[in-house]
Amino acid sequence: MSVRTLPLLFLNLGGEMLYILDQRLRAQNIPGDKARKDEWTEVDRKRVLNDIVSTMFNRKFMEELFKPQELYSKKALRTVYDRLAHASIMRLNQASMDKLYDLMTMAFKYQVLLCPRPKDVLLVTFNHLDAIKGLIQDSPTILHQVDETFRQLMEVYCGLSAGEFQLIRQTLLIFFQDLHIRVSIFLKDKVQNSNGRFVLPVSGPVPWGTEVPGLIRMFNHKGEEVKKIKFKHGGNYVTATKEGSFELYGDRVLKLGTNMYSLNRPVDTQTSGASKNSTSRAQQENIAPNPLAKEELNFLARLMGGMEIKNPSGPEPGFRLNLFTTDEEEEQAALTKPEELDNKVINIQAMQDQQRSEELARILGELEVTDQPRWSTSKGDDLLAMMDEL
Amino acid sequence: MFRREHSIPLRGSAAALCNNLSVLQLPTGNLRHFGVVHGPSAQLLSAAPEDGSLVQRQLQAKEGAGVSPTLITQVHWCVLPFRVLLVLTSHRGIQMFESDGSIMVYWHALDTGDAPPGTWSGRVLVFDIPAKGPNIMLSEELAGHQTSITDIATEPVQGGDCMADVVTADDSGLLCVWRSGPEFTLVTRIPGFGVPCPSVKLWQGIVAAGYGNGQVRLYEAMKGTLHVQISAHARTICALDLAPEVGKLLSAAEDTFVHIWKLSRSPESGSIEVEHCHGECVSNTQLCGARFCDPSGSSFAVTGYDLAEILRFSSV
Numbered sequence: 201m202s203v204r205t206l207p208l209l210f211l212n213l214g215g216e217m218l219y220i221l222d223q224r225l226r227a228q229n230i231p232g233d234k235a236r237k238d239e240w241t242e243v244d245r246k247r248v249l250n251d252i253v254s255t256m257f258n259r260k261f262m263e264e265l266f267k268p269q270e271l272y273s274k275k276a277l278r279t280v281y282d283r284l285a286h287a288s289i290m291r292l293n294q295a296s297m298d299k300l301y302d303l304m305t306m307a308f309k310y311q312v313l314l315c316p317r318p319k320d321v322l323l324v325t326f327n328h329l330d331a332i333k334g335l336i337q338d339s340p341t342i343l344h345q346v347d348e349t350f351r352q353l354m355e356v357y358c359g360l361s362a363g364e365f366q367l368i369r370q371t372l373l374i375f376f377q378d379l380h381i382r383v384s385i386f387l388k389d390k391v392q393n394s395n396g397r398f399v400l401p402v403s404g405p406v407p408w409g410t411e412v413p414g415l416i417r418m419f420n421h422k423g424e425e426v427k428k429i430k431f432k433h434g435g436n437y438v439t440a441t442k443e444g445s446f447e448l449y450g451d452r453v454l455k456l457g458t459n460m461y462s463l464n465r466p467v468d469t470q471t472s473g474a475s476k477n478s479t480s481r482a483q484q485e486n487i488a489p490n491p492l493a494k495e496e497l498n499f500l501a502r503l504m505g506g507m508e509i510k511n512p513s514g515p516e517p518g519f520r521l522n523l524f525t526t527d528e529e530e531e532q533a534a535l536t537k538p539e540e541l542d543n544k545v546i547n548i549q550a551m552q553d554q555q556r557s558e559e560l561a562r563i564l565g566e567l568e569v570t571d572q573p574r575w576s577t578s579k580g581d582d583l584l585a586m587m588d589e590l
Numbered sequence: 591m592f593r594r595e596h597s598i599p600l601r602g603s604a605a606a607l608c609n610n611l612s613v614l615q616l617p618t619g620n621l622r623h624f625g626v627v628h629g630p631s632a633q634l635l636s637a638a639p640e641d642g643s644l645v646q647r648q649l650q651a652k653e654g655a656g657v658s659p660t661l662i663t664q665v666h667w668c669v670l671p672f673r674v675l676l677v678l679t680s681h682r683g684i685q686m687f688e689s690d691g692s693i694m695v696y697w698h699a700l701d702t703g704d705a706p707p708g709t710w711s712g713r714v715l716v717f718d719i720p721a722k723g724p725n726i727m728l729s730e731e732l733a734g735h736q737t738s739i740t741d742i743a744t745e746p747v748q749g750g751d752c753m754a755d756v757v758t759a760d761d762s763g764l765l766c767v768w769r770s771g772p773e774f775t776l777v778t779r780i781p782g783f784g785v786p787c788p789s790v791k792l793w794q795g796i797v798a799a800g801y802g803n804g805q806v807r808l809y810e811a812m813k814g815t816l817h818v819q820i821s822a823h824a825r826t827i828c829a830l831d832l833a834p835e836v837g838k839l840l841s842a843a844e845d846t847f848v849h850i851w852k853l854s855r856s857p858e859s860g861s862i863e864v865e866h867c868h869g870e871c872v873s874n875t876q877l878c879g880a881r882f883c884d885p886s887g888s889s890f891a892v893t894g895y896d897l898a899e900i901l902r903f904s905s906v
Contacts, residue, residue: 434871
């Protein structure tokens, strides 16, 4: 399988995470002067997004990410996002984090599946990065970090062959195999069926480089075309008009990977389908060798070593974001989750291994230390319910 | 023209690989074996059509030292004149079993040496298979490809002598036609055009190749001349299969469609001709494997990514 898959997986899932968090925080926005102490404001939202984006695109973190390597288990990747989501003052409890991760994974699975060409997954990635830049446009330092990653993506991926992209696509699909969580916004848009399967349309533009099906051309031994026959293909395809841009700036043409959430279309999942389908996947993973084997812990330690996690000072752990409609719903979701899916956040004991800890200490020592603002302790502890979806 | 038959349930869904369905048609009785790759395991099934009873067996890829479980890349029955072997490939190596998967008779480790993980050499390995027993030996390595091999097709040459024509295809779309013998000789090379060739078949001197841009192309095997170009599918082709008795070609692609074509040669010019026979849409299913279930092409089976069943069709 492809050893160049991880950066694409990480960046696209991260992009989806930011879309969801941004939407949830906007839905909660109260004008700064009117906000109570425990309510989110625009300033808070920007702060959270800036913190997460700058952690995600940290140079050392990206260096580790871009090294050719196999995809690690879902558990290991989930741990990275748990840490990333807590890179700021925002706190998510277990049930909300699970829901966030479900939404992220199903969204990217959908995008990979519907990519017309395997290479188009790069355009999806660029769509995410373009949108991320829009979220943090007030911060030139972070913008520069994102642009650097953009350039690295172009350097690594723009020269890959169609065959290598096909392998990357297959590697991603194997990672997402058997995930059929139903997502409300997908169900409403009729891109997902009630059984959790995505709709694969048989109409629309063909991929760039593919002809509309329906023609047979026959040649003689001299290479001259001697006959042309049409046949009924069964689909309703049209020619592609334009190829998306793979430059730093440009029209990507493809809509996959752009932000599908907005204030009028809040995020939601139906979790009843989730437990049944995820169980079989969890069981399948359990029969494999321990996914958190030594090498995987090393990988995580290296990645986290590149992460600059800001721990808010003060007795309170920061303020909470709820991905459900009410606090009660969130509690309920936590209770009904089957035992074996209990994905506790793994605490990486980064200092256990002598050699590793020296390396990490060196990396950590090189990171800048920023001032931690003192947040008021009452904020967010009893976060009010999110806006009801229509 | 074709109707759906009872599906065969799988324990695990099919992985998003190409050529991800192998069918062994047994000459005695109506028994057929099916093989599908799930991921780290491959599932073998024998379904007796009369009573639908299923015998299942699961095979795991041979583990190596590494973090993630080894993924199987292909499961395939190789029908030799005197013996049938089941071959399982992964990036760690090649395992060969007796046809029912009960005993592993050979393991060939693919050494990557100092090469960084993930580079594929494009070597074609030729093995000498004895009529019985495990004394399988690597006899030759064919050099002709620079990128990973996607598919291999063979056809016995008329005139006996146990010789065959072989076509190999790779990720760059390059096709190599070989003639077997005490040593293999390269007969012709058919260059690619920027997309992989995931599947290739050989029939009566015709090379049928399916490409990543949805095209099916038919070439004259000995000279490599292009005779037919079909804009057959809107996404990459994942599998081709042949019904040799009648010259029918099956193409399946990620666009959810299956098409059946009739291959022939013009009596006057000897040029290769083709006509479209049938198209079938398997809704919302990214197909990954397709095979005829009998040599006359009157029935076929398909697998799809994330689908935990083998779908079957037979002509009415």
